[in-house]
Amino acid sequence: MKTGTPVPTACIAAMLLFALVGCSEDTTSDDVTDTGGSDAAADADSGSNVGPSFDGQPTSEELFSNSVTSVVLEVDYEDGAAPYMSTGPVAGSDPWELSQRNLDRLFEDNGAVVTVPGALSDMENIGDTGRDSHTVQQILDLADQHRDMSSGGHTATYYIIWLDGHFADGDGAVDNVLGVSLGDTGVIAMFKPVIESLGAIEATRAFGEQAVLIHEFGHAAGLVNRGVPLTSEHHDAEHGAHCINRNCVMHYTNEGAAELATFVARVVTAGDVVLFGDECLDDVDALAE
Numbered sequence: 001m002k003t004g005t006p007v008p009t010a011c012i013a014a015m016l017l018f019a020l021v022g023c024s025e026d027t028t029s030d031d032v033t034d035t036g037g038s039d040a041a042a043d044a045d046s047g048s049n050v051g052p053s054f055d056g057q058p059t060s061e062e063l064f065s066n067s068v069t070s071v072v073l074e075v076d077y078e079d080g081a082a083p084y085m086s087t088g089p090v091a092g093s094d095p096w097e098l099s100q101r102n103l104d105r106l107f108e109d110n111g112a113v114v115t116v117p118g119a120l121s122d123m124e125n126i127g128d129t130g131r132d133s134h135t136v137q138q139i140l141d142l143a144d145q146h147r148d149m150s151s152g153g154h155t156a157t158y159y160i161i162w163l164d165g166h167f168a169d170g171d172g173a174v175d176n177v178l179g180v181s182l183g184d185t186g187v188i189a190m191f192k193p194v195i196e197s198l199g200a201i202e203a204t205r206a207f208g209e210q211a212v213l214i215h216e217f218g219h220a221a222g223l224v225n226r227g228v229p230l231t232s233e234h235h236d237a238e239h240g241a242h243c244i245n246r247n248c249v250m251h252y253t254n255e256g257a258a259e260l261a262t263f264v265a266r267v268v269t270a271g272d273v274v275l276f277g278d279e280c281l282d283d284v285d286a287l288a289e
Contacts, residue, residue, distance in 0.1 A: 050154060057151045057186045060222030064110050064287035070155040071107060072115045075123040076146050081164035081192035084206035085120060095206040098273060102214045105274050109288035132165040133173035136182060143187045151186060158220060160188045160213065167191055179212045181219040188216045199261060211249060211260055214275055218250050223280050231286050234279035248277025
């Protein structure tokens with residue numbers, strides 16, 4: 001689990017509400033695009049309820065079954081693009097606690113231990129990539145070069161890299177993509193210049209950044225109908241692997257900067273810091289049965 005003293009749920013809700021209700025205007029217009037060696041990565045103790053081991057990045061069915069006992073986030077960042085850490089209106093408030101709590105909820109029923117880095121010292125600065133935009137292949141090349149943890153046995157690892165540049169598609173750099181999840185590779189890229197447009201207040205950007213990470217991890221894990229079977233009709237096929245529930249972080253409108261900020265503010269106003277809707281949670285819970 002993440003090191004440090006957990007922040008009470010009520011405190012996180014208050015911090016998020018303070019940070020996001022007064023968010024500045026939207027300076028991006030579109031979406032979060034989805035494209036098709038540490039002690040923390042060691043297998044958890046194998047007990048009688050541990051399922052078969054797996055080789056390589058697990059399927060969604062394996063991920064949420066008892067095959068996986070440990071889920072680890074490995075985080076790297078380009079020089080000048082470090083993730084936001086402790087910030088906000090409450091001294092010592094930790095935006096990473098938002099991801100910790102949401103991933104803990106995803107794996108609540110299968111009992112996997114989720115390890116989220118708690119400090120920059122738990123992450124690696126990879127230096128300057130020399131690029132101001134990155135294609136899918138270039139991101140995967142960076143992962144091949146810098147990823148230290150591999151998935152296998154009973155441990156699933158995910159590699160998240162913060163980049164000081166933009167996503168690039170076939171037409172060149174795209175200025176409104178906050179993050180991408182690269183298919184079934186377990187690789188997620190976060191684009192710091194776009195994240196910095198989320199608002200004028202640092203806490204807004206910090207917690208918005210975590211909401212982007214939660215959204216992208218959802219895709220990497222197989223949501224929505226991307227590997228995790230549906231238990232109800234909530235797949236918004238018109239908008240890709242997204243949920244029809246507007247109160248779920250996996251709804252497509254939450255990919256725009258202003259929409260994302262409004263969504264998080266609305267959720268925490270209700271006193272809940274779990275950003276996934278019941279439909280998506282039911283899907284993953286069903287795999288753990």
